[in-house]
Amino acid sequence: MAHGPAPGFSRWLYTTNHKDIGSMYLWFSFAMFFIGGMFALVIRAELFQPGLQIVEPNFFNQMTTLHGLIMVFGAVMPAFVGLANWMIPMMIGAPDMALPRMNNWSFWILPFAFAMLISTLFMEGGAPNFGWTFYAPLSTTYAPASVTFFIFAIHIMGASSIMGAINIIATILNMRAPGMTMMKMPLFVWTWLITAYLLIAVMPVLAGVVTMMLMDIHFGTSFFDAAGGGDPVLFQHVFWFFGHPEVYIMILPAFGIVSAIIPTFARKPLFGYSSMVYATASIAFLSFIVWAHHMFTVGMPLFGEMIFMYATMLIAVPTGVKVFNWVTTMFRGSMTFETPMLFAIAFVILFTIGGFSGLMLAMAPADFQYHDTYFVVAHFHYVLVPGAIFSITAAVYYWLPKWTGHMYDELMGKVHFWIAFIGLNVTFFPMHFSGLAGMPRRIPDYNPLWADWNMISSVGAFLFGAAQVLFLYNVIKTIAVGRKATTAVWEGSHGLEWTVPSPAPYHTFTRPPDIADDDPHLVAGTP
Amino acid sequence: MLKLSSRWFAWTSSVVLAAACCGVAAGEWPLNMTKGVTDVSHNVYGLHMTILFWCIGIGVVVFGVMFYSMAMHRKSMGAKAANFHESTTLEIIWTAIPLLILIFMAVPATSTLKQLYDTEDADLDILVTGYQWKWKYEYLGEEVSFYSNLSDASREQIYGPKEKSTDYLRDVDNPLIIPVGKKVRFLVTAADVIHSWWVPQLAVKRDAIPGYINESWTFVEEPGVFRGQCAELCGKDHGFMPIVVKAVPQAEFDTWLGEQRQAALAVAEAAKQHLSFDELYSQGESVYNARCAACHQPNGAGVPGVFPAIAGSKVATGALEKHLATVVHGVPGTAMQAFADQLTPVQIAAVITYQRNAFGNNMGDSLQPIDVVNFTQNQ
Ligand code: HEM
Ligand SMILES: [Cu+2]
Secondary structure: OOOOOOOOHHHHHHOOOHHHHHHHHHHHHHHHHHHHHHHHHHHHHHOOOOOEOOOOHHHHHHHHHHHHHHHHHHHHHHHHHHHHHHHHHHHHOOOOOOOHHHHHHHHHHHHHHHHHHHHHHHOOOOOOOOOOOOOOOOOOOOOOOOHHHHHHHHHHHHHHHHHHHHHHHHHHHHOOOOOOOHHHOOHHHHHHHHHHHHHHHHHHHHHHHHHHHHHHHHOOOOOOOHHHOOOHHHHHHHHHHHHHHHHHHOOHHHHHHHHHHHHHHHOOOOOOHHHHHHHHHHHHHHHHHOHHHHHOOOOOOHHHHHHHHHHHHHOHHHHHHHHHHHHHHHOOOOEOOOHHHHHHHHHHHHHHHHHHHHHHHHOHHHHHHHOOEHHHHHHHHHHHHHHHHHHHHHHHHHHHHHHHOEOOOHHHHHHHHHHHHHHHHHHHHHHHHHHHOOOEOOOOOOOHHHHHHHHHHHHHHHHHHHHHHHHHHHHHHHHHHOOEOOOOOOOOOOOHHHHOOOOOOOOOOOOOOOOOOOOOOOOOOOO | OHHHHHHHHHHHHHHHHHHHHHHHOOOOOOOOOOOOOOHHHHHHHHHHHHHHHHHHHHHHHHHHHHHHHHHHOEHHHOOOOOOOOOOHHHHHHHHHHHHHHHHHHHHHHHHHHHHHHOOOOOOEEEEEEEEOOEEEEEEOOOOEEEEEOEOHHHHHHOEOOOOOOOOOOOOEOOOEEEEOOOEEEEEEEEOOOOEEEEEHHHOEEEEEOOOOOEEEEEEOOOOEEEEEEEOOOOOOOHHHOEEEEEEEOHHHHHHHHHHHHHHHHHHHHHOOOOOOHHHHHHHHHHHHHHHHHHHHOOOOOOEOOOEOOOOOOOOOOOOHHHHHHHHHHOOOOOOOOOOOOOOOHHHHHHHHHHHHHOOOOOOOOOOOHHHHHHHHHHO
């Protein structure tokens, strides 16, 4: 038990410890968040006013593409995997992940994938410039030469995700402490279990579609080339069969995080634990049969259009159940508003607003007007930034004392929250208006009609960016000089992770904890 | 205590109301979707407003409860936490009510969708083809077709601090002309990558996909000018691919069609004349700047790895025949299009002459329009 980490850099290179790997994932994601954020700021700087001032259109397209890819695959997904690595074993009373050696690999191939992706910026012809959705034939027949590196990078990221997902499933199914039945697992564990199945189902589809591209580009096939008898729309069907579940991959673990935080700070059990589990599963199921709502304008038959519209509208039902459950958890609680709670509440409000615009987008005839405008940009940022980023931020503040043994600076956390909250809304709310007024997305320059809203959006974006610098500072400060944290940390703490000391020792639960039926440490709300 | 919560309520609802009212009176700060000018666009707008108000309504209730709890049930106010965590009745209610609202919304959505898809019995068919980065319009059965590019006025304002005009980037050299009071069907396709033909006021958006012909339609009752843009990322100049539709009375439309046929004859006539080197060069310069410079750059340097240079290029300093073939047929699989029917023989002769003598190429040779005509006819 005295066995601790190896000294120096080899500790990190060879580690199989879930906590080390979790930390590496989180730092990697944080770095990617800043790089992807910088690309977003290039976009917003160019869009500050009409006319081309800072970058050329081709470079602008490279920025949107890399921003989207890096945020999705580099920032959000690795952050969730990092949280899973850190927390799932501690939440289910396991000593480590089930497949620790593979865990090391699934992390370490990621930096290579992203180094390769970002290096395309310096290649002749430039980085990928066809959007994160990389529709063929723009991304095949008309792409810059660097597209091949992009394809390899995607393959590696996909492999990493699949390995991570297998590991998480194996851990959850096999390594739970005796007495922890499935319906006693914390929701974060549940949501990750479902997410991991989604990953295993759709990452191969992504790998397939980029492999087809590779064949079209280098081996003379024409999957997507109409001139050779191929079909550009096939690309979109395959892409979105991956892509739609992917957006749920970026939100389901967030549901789990928020379901842990709200009960803690409301000092009241989570309302409707089992309906939360069922709602998550229904959302995951529905996510497989709605992909074509991203393609309402490609010219599907009327019947197909109707089916996809109804299926999409249905997702609002389980999502609504979740929101109602969180609100009811707060109702008649005894609430305090520490930083994690602020981020969690903002999550519920802003994610709901994003859900509303999603419901509007589900109306196929109206989507003909919304599609590919800034209204869509507003919609997906309202789900992704508060949904994924705010929940991850909330999780970091919530568990940071457990990870480091130090308390973060509460005042600075609150300042971070408010600047981020205001910045986010100032950035993305006006995009609803510019989109409804007809501004297409992915354009480097625009008509003066939309100038005022764009100027406001750009100011908000820089404000949001500044808030994140504060976050970085606060995390470093916590590690360096934060005051000592207690074991339970929060007054309303529930769950096994709060039974181990802060900081969590390098090895935990080498002997499984015994979970009695009425164990008070189990997740709040478990029957 | 109650006062606080009702203040919250009043505050949120008045913000929402104010936003909604501004939407109606949009001026400098456009807030809402256009109502448009067709029956379909009115229905789409109605659907949009209905679902928006449902969302606002649900939002007021949900956020109302939430803000109430945050105001009243805080520890600092001495609130003691209750312990309830389940209620099957509640959970059934809030599954059932949204479901009913959705069914209620699905009815108008379905009927508008059917209307959008009803492309039968059109009076006029127009084939719309998307190119990087322009549109081609063909009036089927009328022997009239032309290309529609970003207007020069807009192009000149892109760089530099120049004041942007009202229609900046939303103006074209040749607008699409349609008759009022007629059902016009658009057949939409593309020649290279995927584009999307979108005119908000007509509520028409259809992807233009190589190898596919998509259908869509409109019926405009009053004359007017309606503007839109390409709505699918289609490469570098995706933001510079506007659409202008001009609806005119039937008589005016017929006159215009006649003029277009006349103009086609004039082009054929012009191809027979002999032009001096200077005429070719200067006309070539303006064609180059309007059509070629977007990729090959105004100074002919191209963009390394993306678009080849003209200055010192093998084609522009090699055999005339090869140069002509490249411009006429394009280079398949690249952004270099076949210009045979985008430019007149005079323009092709002029721009080739220009390319061979500008940017230090100094080839000293030139091409006559009739050479272009002969070349295309011999293929
Ligand atoms: C400071 C925060 C952010 C700002 C200011 C920002 C801004 C933008 C802008 C201006 C665009 C271009 C929209 C267009 O022209 O179509 C964009 C696209 C996008 N953003 Fe963000 N964004 C931010 C954060 C995020 C985050 C956290 C995510 C994901 C979790 C994200 C995901 C995307 C995606 C997927 C696209 C689409 C890229 C594409 O068009 O291919 N963004 N963002
Ligand atoms: Cu286009």
